[in-house]
Amino acid sequence: MKLLVSICALLLAVSPTFAQDYSEESLPDPKQEAVAVQLMDSIRCVVCQGQPISGSNADLAADMRRLIRERIAKGESPEEVRAWLIDKYGDWVSFKPQVKPATLPLWIVPLLALIGGVWLVSRRLGKKAG
Amino acid sequence: MTRKWLLWLPFALGLGLFAVFYLGLLRPDDHVIASQMVGKSLPEFATGPAMPGQPGAASADFRDGKPRLLNIFASWCVPCVDEIPVLVTLKAQGAEIAGIAVHDTSIDLARFLAENGNPYTSIGLDEDGQAQIAFGSSGVPETFVVDGNGTILYQHIGVVTEQDAPRLLAMLRRGKQ
Numbered sequence A: 001m002k003l004l005v006s007i008c009a010l011l012l013a014v015s016p017t018f019a020q021d022y023s024e025e026s027l028p029d030p031k032q033e034a035v036a037v038q039l040m041d042s043i044r045c046v047v048c049q050g051q052p053i054s055g056s057n058a059d060l061a062a063d064m065r066r067l068i069r070e071r072i073a074k075g076e077s078p079e080e081v082r083a084w085l086i087d088k089y090g091d092w093v094s095f096k097p098q099v100k101p102a103t104l105p106l107w108i109v110p111l112l113a114l115i116g117g118v119w120l121v122s123r124r125l126g127k128k129a130g
Numbered sequence B: 001m002t003r004k005w006l007l008w009l010p011f012a013l014g015l016g017l018f019a020v021f022y023l024g025l026l027r028p029d030d031h032v033i034a035s036q037m038v039g040k041s042l043p044e045f046a047t048g049p050a051m052p053g054q055p056g057a058a059s060a061d062f063r064d065g066k067p068r069l070l071n072i073f074a075s076w077c078v079p080c081v082d083e084i085p086v087l088v089t090l091k092a093q094g095a096e097i098a099g100i101a102v103h104d105t106s107i108d109l110a111r112f113l114a115e116n117g118n119p120y121t122s123i124g125l126d127e128d129g130q131a132q133i134a135f136g137s138s139g140v141p142e143t144f145v146v147d148g149n150g151t152i153l154y155q156h157i158g159v160v161t162e163q164d165a166p167r168l169l170a171m172l173r174r175g176k177q
Helices: A002-017 A029-043 A057-072 A078-089 A105-129 B004-027 B059-063 B078-092 B107-115 B130-135 B165-174
Strands: B046-049 B068-075 B098-101 B122-126 B141-144 B152-157
Touching: A029 A057, A057 A078, A057 B130, A078 B130, B004 B130, B046 B130, B059 B130, B068 B078, B068 B165, B078 B098, B078 B107, B078 B165, B098 B130, B107 B122, B122 B130, B152 B165
Parallel strands: B068 B098, B098 B122
Antiparallel strands: B046 B122, B068 B141, B141 B152
16 A cells, blocks of 8 residues: 555656647646637648648647747747747748738728728718608 | 729629639649748757767857858758758868757667768757747758858758759858958
């Protein structure tokens, strides 16, 4: 019995020393894990392009998942990590477009189309009423 | 009359957009992702020695005034074998080459270098690919030209062929202080 207890104690003592591989394992804090996974879903794998790193088997995608989990665990914000990755690989690595002059039409054009549509419809309705 | 044409305009725009998307489908999206680090200072990195008797590679080594090639490779990378003879020739012509072995082990590397030759003055072991990501490198092999101040001058993606060698050598000479 004593032996069993000491073996269990030994196992317990040893198990945390196994290096955590955060490329596949979740972070202990579920909140941080959710933040990390959300970021992984919007970072594009540079090897198997078109896939997010969360769903890619490439080594480099695993490395990026590990990097993201480690940085989030250290307290960095997901947008800081995204910015760091964009710094290395360019806008291409992020599925979420960055707001900057070249990408402004993405937000402005739908707005203009809506305004134009409302104007057209209101003119037509105005005509019918009059 | 113009009014009639104007009515067709949204339809024409939609058709144009459809054509662009359709052509995009026919042309698969497989461009190489160039590093954004070209023109910038080497990122901070430190990789332990991969081979006994050969130092590892760290960013501090690249600021001694000597321009270098930084070759990202791996013993498991098949095309990397093809560029080793070219790198050996470059070394014979005076190029200093630092290697970073990604996801590798010392045992596999020892065999790889014994079979193909060893053009490296230092080889760092990047077991978890963190140095590779810091460089903005998206695969192996890739070769960066780094000047004497530790600034990245150029990124060569893919195998260095005999045709590429003179260009890389010229860049190294220009990078000299």
